[in-house]
Amino acid sequence: MRISLENAGRRFNREWIFRGVTANLLPGGRYAVLGPNGSGKSTLLSLISGHLSPSEGKVLYQAASGPVQVESVYRHLSFAAPYLDLIEEFSLSEMIDFHFRFKPMDGGMDRHSLVELLGMEKSKHKAIKYFSSGMKQRTRLALACCAATPVLLLDEPTSNLDSQGVQWYEALIEGFAGSKLIVVCSNQPYEYAFCKHYIQITDYK
Ligand SMILES: Nc1ncnc2c1ncn2[C@@H]1O[C@H](COP(=O)(O)OP(=O)(O)OP(=O)(O)O)[C@@H](O)[C@H]1O
DSSP: OOOEEEHHHHHHHTTTEEEEEEEEEETTTTEEESSSSSSHHHHHHHHHHHHOOOOOEEEEEETTTTEOOOGGGGGGEEEETTOOOTTTSSSSHHHHHHHHHHHHHTTOOOOOHHHHTTOGGGTSSSSSGOOOOHHHHHHHHHHTTTTTOOEEEEEEETTTOHHHHHHHHHHHHHHHHTTOOOEEEEGGGGSSTTTEEEEEEGGGG
């Protein structure tokens, strides 16, 4: 999947958050969206994911099979962010089953190996609402990284993770990045150490 931003800008009411973003996000590319708090990183990620439309310019999606309309791009994307809700009433096992009814799981994985990867054997029947914030974040990351989609979008991936969790995240990326196009919004260099390309939001003010 190739995602092209053509002179993309977004404003809320009268305030422009960014303008004139032109970038080609290529298959297998690793991109970090950088900038201080409140600069517009999450907003740009929402444009890339198709959750928000640009106020000016275009965001275009091109799969190997041809152009993809924004309405159906979600099928090609996996997304993890601390503000994305999990289904709190579900147990971990139920959450995994539910998630992968809509998205194929990475070839080598099944529910059991995903629980093992999370290190949550003892919690697989526990309701997500009783998970700690770090356990929830690990669950979001594992669901996103283990989906067989060509695009992986991560917003502040290690928020709520302790140092062991950060190492776990690094191993997760190494294990599952494969040939995916990855975009990470971050302020923490260790979250995007694997990225080769940078989009500085402050360049587009
Ligand atoms: N729906 C909205 N309506 C109005 N303003 C919004 C909306 N969403 C975001 N903003 C504003 O857009 C600006 C950029 O917010 P955004 O969350 O994209 O920044 P960020 O760089 O991701 O911040 P952080 O690093 O703190 O997560 C902020 O001023 C925010 O208040």
